């Protein structure tokens with residue numbers, strides 16, 4: 471789990487520039503284990519409104535098109551923040567002690583066949599008590615990355631409930647990708663087989679892949695699949711609409727890689 475302070479706050483010049491957003495704490499900070507990191511709902515709401523107003527700040531000049539909004543969802547601890555940091559910064563930040571507070575975002579441009587697709591990726595708190603805050607964002611989402619943790623069966627079982635929430639709050643045509651994260655873990659650590667994830671994806675007609683924020687397995691692919699599908703639907707100079715995300719994911723998914731630490735467990 472990670473706090474929003476972990477490299478988050480993508481907009482340059484916004485309230486989070488040059489430091490951690492309010493209500494977050496750094497793991498090295500002795501105060502980070504105390505209750506004062508938990509802000510009240512009003513403060514969280516004010517903070518996310520500030521975040522929403524931030525300009526798209528990737529250092530490039532992109533005046534006309536607004537970025538596509540991508541939201542990362544899933545139970546607390548499945549690795550949403552870690553996956554986003556891996557994708558955005560190409561690094562893995564091992565264990566932190568604090569969960570994401572409320573919601574925060576990062577920007578990233580993905581180039582699809584020469585076209586820049588700008589993604590504004592929202593990292594949500596998996597904890598139940600922040601749900602009402604994050605529900606407000608579903609409506610504006612173009613795509614959702616829905617994660618479970620392959621080492622935690624409960625997070626897999628909860629995917630159906632997450633899909634129910636998505637149906638209730640998100641747009642009908644929102645792009646969804648189902649992700650089984652922590653695929654570097656194997657043996658006794660693993661509680662959910664890849665085939666179970668594949669079956670769940672088929673049941674709900676959403677593309678599925680396993681990822682590892684730790685090793686980087688399929689991390690790029692998960693966001694590229696989203697960007698390609700958004701482009702194919704007409705977001706940013708749409709193409710012929712013939713792109714098939716299921717085929718794309720199937721053809722590009724890499725086999726599992728196992729980290730040394732987990733192998734020895």
Ligand SMILES: Nc1nc2c(ncn2[C@@H]2O[C@H](COP(=O)(O)OP(=O)(O)OP(=O)(O)O)[C@@H](O)[C@H]2O)c(=O)[nH]1
Nearest residue numbers: 471472547548549550551552565569570596683684
């Ligand atoms: N082995 C392994 N551990 C991971 C991976 N991704 C995340 N973790 C660990 O899982 C824990 C939770 O990761 P987070 O990224 O904070 O999870 P989260 O979903 O953002 O959690 P919330 O903010 O509470 O919703 C941390 O200790 C991470 O280091 C992975 O791919 N492999």
